[in-house]
Amino acid sequence: xxxxxxxxxxxxxxxxxxxxxxxxxxxxxxxxxxxxxxxxxxxxxxxxxxxxxxxxxxxxxxxxxxxxxxxxxxxxxxxxxxxxxxxxxxxxxxxxxxxxxxxxxxxxxxxxxxxxxxxxxxxxxxxxxxxxxxxxxxxxxxxxxxxxxxxxxxxxxxxxxxxxxxxxxxxxxxxxxxxxxxxxxxxxxxxxxxxxxxxxxxxxxxxxxxxxxxxxxxxxxxxxxxxxxxxxxxxxxxxxxxxxxxxxxxxxxxxxxxxxxxxxxxxxxxxxxxxxxxxxxxxxxxxxxxxxxxxxxxxxxxxxxxxxxxxxxxxxxxxxxxxxxxxxxxxxxxxxxxxxxxxxxxxxxxxxxxxxxxxxxxxxxxxxxxxxxxxxxxxxxxxxxxxxxxxxxxxxxxxxxxxxxxxxxxxxxxx
Numbered sequence: 001x002x003x004x005x006x007x008x009x010x011x012x013x014x015x016x017x018x019x020x021x022x023x024x025x026x027x028x029x030x031x032x033x034x035x036x037x038x039x040x041x042x043x044x045x046x047x048x049x050x051x052x053x054x055x056x057x058x059x060x061x062x063x064x065x066x067x068x069x070x071x072x073x074x075x076x077x078x079x080x081x082x083x084x085x086x087x088x089x090x091x092x093x094x095x096x097x098x099x100x101x102x103x104x105x106x107x108x109x110x111x112x113x114x115x116x117x118x119x120x121x122x123x124x125x126x127x128x129x130x131x132x133x134x135x136x137x138x139x140x141x142x143x144x145x146x147x148x149x150x151x152x153x154x155x156x157x158x159x160x161x162x163x164x165x166x167x168x169x170x171x172x173x174x175x176x177x178x179x180x181x182x183x184x185x186x187x188x189x190x191x192x193x194x195x196x197x198x199x200x201x202x203x204x205x206x207x208x209x210x211x212x213x214x215x216x217x218x219x220x221x222x223x224x225x226x227x228x229x230x231x232x233x234x235x236x237x238x239x240x241x242x243x244x245x246x247x248x249x250x251x252x253x254x255x256x257x258x259x260x261x262x263x264x265x266x267x268x269x270x271x272x273x274x275x276x277x278x279x280x281x282x283x284x285x286x287x288x289x290x291x292x293x294x295x296x297x298x299x300x301x302x303x304x305x306x307x308x309x310x311x312x313x314x315x316x317x318x319x320x321x322x323x324x325x326x327x328x329x330x331x332x333x334x335x336x337x338x339x340x341x342x343x344x345x346x347x348x349x350x351x352x353x354x355x356x357x358x359x360x361x362x363x364x365x366x367x368x369x370x371x372x373x374x375x376x377x378x379x380x381x382x383x384x385x386x387x388x389x390x391x392x393x394x395x396x397x398x399x400x401x402x403x404x405x406x407x408x409x410x411x412x413x414x415x
Contacts, residue, residue, distance in 0.1 A: 027308060080215070106212060208255060
């Protein structure tokens with residue numbers, strides 16, 4: 001008797017399924033490409049050339065582990081990091097205190113993203129900074145409405161589209177004007193040159209490993225895989241590792257491109273440690289196309305990252321305080337400080353760089369509980385972290401906290 005032909009849908013190819021499950025890490029990865037990254041990386045490259053390349057590389061390697069643990073927590077438990085923390089605080093006062101520091105991080109995040117979008121609109125269309133901040137905030141509201149009404153998949157498609165624009169905008173200049181290979185290799189050797197280089201290193205670190213991305217990724221993974229479609233947790237975690245690897249490869253490559261672009265073309269040029277100065281200098285050195293692509297990438301990063309940041313802020317409030325407030329009210333909480341800075345004419349690039357330093361101090365509050373929870377068998381069951389994964393997570397938390405302590409000491413003493 002002849003064998004019946006196999007139907008098309010009898011077995012789905014493993015590789016294709018993995019690709020279909022991509023998304024949450026790419027959305028969370030936008031946090032690694034916000035205007036704060038642009039300011040920190042361009043400033044570091046303009047002032048110190050290739051010196052701090054090693055910071056970008058090391059931070060991205062650590063970021064892979066952190067983002068995977070965050071996504072793993074959401075996939076395995078079906079809850080976000082803020083939700084699990086909210087369940088474990090013994091008192092409401094503890095939840096409020098923790099939320100206040102997380103809210104400070106959210107405000108610093110939005111500060112960088114709204115200011116970056118406003119600067120980009122000014123560079124591209126001569127829109128006043130305050131008006132540009134309002135436009136950036138309004139667009140983020142629209143994108144958040146897409147997430148709440150159309151679901152996580154639609155939100156992912158929009159953010160990934162903006163991610164593609166970011167990549168093109170910042171990679172273009174490096175393709176047109178490649179960096180010096182010897183300088184790049186030399187920049188992989190860890191070292192500093194004075195207090196200011198340490199400040200910039202922590203700023204780059206805060207821009208790369210961002211607390212709100214840790215909170216958001218667990219929520220994004222939870223929402224995306226709430227309906228598992230018959231897939232096992234092991235299969236979802238395998239797809240998650242691929243998702244995180246792709247996202248961190250993109251984020252790391254673009255962050256490195258930002259610093260290399262500045263190091264190769266802006267080092268020693270006066271005024272290029274600001275976004276406006278960098279844009280003008282790129283136009284003069286490499287032509288208007290490169291400068292315009294730089295500004296377009298900056299705009300896309302502002303619009304995408306402020307939406308992800310607002311999403312994270314809402315999840316933090318819901319998980320810790322067990323309350324939701326109207327979208328407009330929630331958005332205004334973090335938007336107003338950025339608009340005040342724009343309205344008073346404070347240097348946007350300085351505000352961006354300092355915001356990244358604030359973010360770096362929020363890292364231990366997100367990272368230490370993340371490592372603790374994913375190493376807890378009562379939380380993770382058979383998917384609990386292995387010994388070496390926990391050791392790597394603890395080492396990352398200790399190193400990041402120590403670097404922040406050194407920075408604080410240097411700033412206080414004026415060393």
